[in-house]
Amino acid sequence: MDSLLFWLVPAASVLALCFAYYFHKQMMKESEGTPQMIKIAAAVRKGAMSYLKQQYKIVGWVFFGLVVLFSIMAYGFQVQNAWVPIAFLTGGFFSGLSGFLGMKTATYASARTANAARTSLNAGLRIAFRSGAVMGLVVVGLGLLDISFWYLLLNWAIPADVLSPTHKLCII
Template structure:
């Protein structure tokens, strides 16, 4: 973390520590949710069908997104020739030739993009799987206690938030730790990777949710 002030260095380490706290709390909530009762055999039969549908959607989503990750990784690598290194980057890596700085930042952007995409994909995959795990437990808990069912639902939803914050802060601080004042050059890739995958999952998840609503309406009419 060269060329950073003592306050900036301490702040980065503090954020790094907080990111791990968020991830640890998310893991704690996963165990909390999965420890709850899953109900009787009839409930599990319906839940198994929901789980199979969710797993099929997640697998298809991964197949669609994976090629785009590969293509855009190369695009982000070569983007350094369109968006040249900043003056801060040249100062951070002083002593290196301009060509080597360009190559280093190109690899940095590409790796940061992959890291952002993988983190975003992890949040989406784990978040949806935990939602599936929670729905049967919420239904079972609601048979005896509204308060308990609400707690399970909130805990399941909080998992996605903790993973989003934890992985986002972790990725950003790791980039700052290596690149120092040149971090904005690499953060471009990290932010693009995270938001791109979030966009894919937002659109795909909306379609999946709409299909579930239509199915529920048909069941009610039948």
């Protein structure tokens, strides 16, 4: 656990999140274009956020139901490890956060990409690819961060003679 190889994973997750932040900031510096483009982009953002809010309501209820089910299985019937419901909560939180940040970035990037493409194809593609990379980097960064957190927590909280490393990885 204390090897250099392990610490590369959380370092890579932080690096991925830093690059995502950098790409997002660079994209936000670009112009949204004409007043009509800005108006359309604002409407698209509003619609996308309304959609995401509605989607997260449904997903939230399913997520809550699964947390209850996993809790009953872990604490009531004791057929799975007690850490599983908590790990499911953190994973679900980071997943939802990734989706939210990805949607925000995509809706802010659309008009900026179209406006840059009016100037040159290269400028439009640069904004589009970097904005798309934000979502991928956030998903990977938060996922690795969550897994690293749980790996460290389980190694610290549960001695090796109580639960084998293989079983600890099954919880994650």
